[in-house]
Amino acid sequence: MAGDPVLFNAAIIEWRGPAPFLFAAIPDDLVAEIRYAALSESYGWGVVPVVATVGTTEFATSLFPRDGGYLLPVKVAVQRAEGVGVGDRIDVHMRIGRAKRQ
Template sequence: MDPDQDYSFEAELWRSGAANASWYFLTVPVEISQQIRFMASKTKGFGSIRVRSAIGDSRWNTSLFPDKASGCYFLPVKAEVRKAVAISVGDRVSVELRIG
């Protein structure tokens, strides 16, 4: 993958999993997911891609996870970030990703 590829998009926060083990995600739009997949020469594990993410002033390192059904990547959003930017399920947010 080429160094430092940047992407920006808006997405709605959603929750997956049982109530006692919930995960919160943003779905990377299909067009951006396709670009990322095309540019990714090697991925680890089951296709995850390391990224630096930002919502507002909150920044964190994580991985994008591929979803075969939708063809998109999912971006996990940890509790610390959700609290810092005051977002909850259903909120639409602006996201920045840096890959590389």
């Protein structure tokens, strides 16, 4: 799964954790695959590096483990560029792994 595209739709939620405070929960049916890919891709503390695209905005971030699943941080720059906020549903195209160096 590492490097393979992962597609899902999720609602943006607020969680009082590290900034940016807005996240999309990874659907339960993808969690086991992500956990497996994380064995080779994670750089510790359970966080999993990903490159995600919401709308036309691509960004690098890390999935946060939460309650047996994962949360995708929706950065402020993504929120502004795509005009999304709490309660909105977003389509996410995601690749597990670090961003390619250019």
